[in-house]
Amino acid sequence: MVKRTASEDYFYELPIYLQNAVRKKFGEDDFNLVETTLSGYEDIFSKYYKEFLKELGESKDLSIYLMNEQPRGWISFFVTVQFFRTKKWRNTKQNEYAAAYDKVNKPLGNILDDWNLHNYR
Numbered sequence: 001m002v003k004r005t006a007s008e009d010y011f012y013e014l015p016i017y018l019q020n021a022v023r024k025k026f027g028e029d030d031f032n033l034v035e036t037t038l039s040g041y042e043d044i045f046s047k048y049y050k051e052f053l054k055e056l057g058e059s060k061d062l063s064i065y066l067m068n069e070q071p072r073g074w075i076s077f078f079v080t081v082q083f084f085r086t087k088k089w090r091n092t093k094q095n096e097y098a099a100a101y102d103k104v105n106k107p108l109g110n111i112l113d114d115w116n117l118h119n120y121r
Contacts, residue, residue, distance in 0.1 A: 008087075012038065038085070045078040 012034040014022060022033065048071040055065040066072050083089065 011087075038081070041078060041081065045074055048074045 013032055014034065022028070051071060052062070052065065052075065055062060059065075
């Protein structure tokens with residue numbers, strides 16, 4: 001049950017249009033760029049998480065530990081990133097992108113078509 005809920009093969013693999021953009025911009029096929037980046041964040045976070053648990057076990061007062069900007073920043077960042085690692089967020093962003101694409105590119109396409117038509121006369 002957890003496997004189906006919290007795991008999906010190729011979840012972070014870039015869609016085809018972004019794969020093409022990455023290939024064009026960087027000349028490489030790192031289609032798991034998102035996964036690679038998130039994995040790096042997890043490595044950094046794990047250090048602070050272990051310190052956090054140790055501090056919790058030793059003092060029960062986390063105020064001094066959390067006054068330190070670096071662990072507080074990484075823990076906050078990591079927790080925030082978790083909200084964006086969901087299917088719901090991805091679907092919402094894809095729908096927003098599609099709506100914006102239609103609003104901008106369809107009229108722009110019509111303008112370019114008109115310009116090309118007049119340009120060739």
